[in-house]
Amino acid sequence: MFDVATLRRSIEERDAANLIDLYADDAELELVDHLNPPSKPRVLRGRAEIADYLTDVCSRDMTHRIEHLISEDNMVAFTERCEYPSGSRVLCSAILHIADGRIGREVGVQVWDE
Template identity: 40%
Template sequence: MEQIRHALQMRDVEALANLYAEDAVLEEVSSLNPPAHPIVVQGRDAILKQLRDEFLRDPVGGWHREVKSTDIIDEMETDEAVAFTEVRTYAAGDKVITQHLAHKRNGRIQHDRLVVARDSD
């Protein structure tokens, strides 16, 4: 959990992506992508691209934006799983709250299911 916190707070998307297994799956549900049609990203390289987009681009308007801060709350970790809530605040003041529930294999995230709420929703 400490590696996740550090990567998020330092806005180090490469370090964050390296916590995922090579064949990891990231599944995101939000008002833009309901449970019937989630975003599904497969593989560490694709997850890295997704993370870069999330940190630098607004998913609704597509404009450039800057992350001001990231806080982690309600965290829990075992050998097999990690769960936490990420609160990301952007320079413009808008917030994105993401609940992560991830399963691990050999110390790396294998499957990360995210539920995302945005101020713009």
């Protein structure tokens, strides 16, 4: 069973190590944002690539707040609001596909303040 409480806590506390542990070794993370449009998303393959990304995000001086967290069967979905000390904000929406109690695939869309 996937632990959504650990997911929420790890994101909101910027705990990269615990967050990385939630991913399967062969997980895939697809990101769409202002730098990576839907026709050319950023795709990270494997826990090592995903770990590099999550370590970078968690090291940034910003707050993360999970909203609208839904978990059903082998799917988890949530929105995440982030804010930098400058006041710049990011809104993320993610869908996680869970296999054997770990994240096997994640699709995320991020929108940033200009």
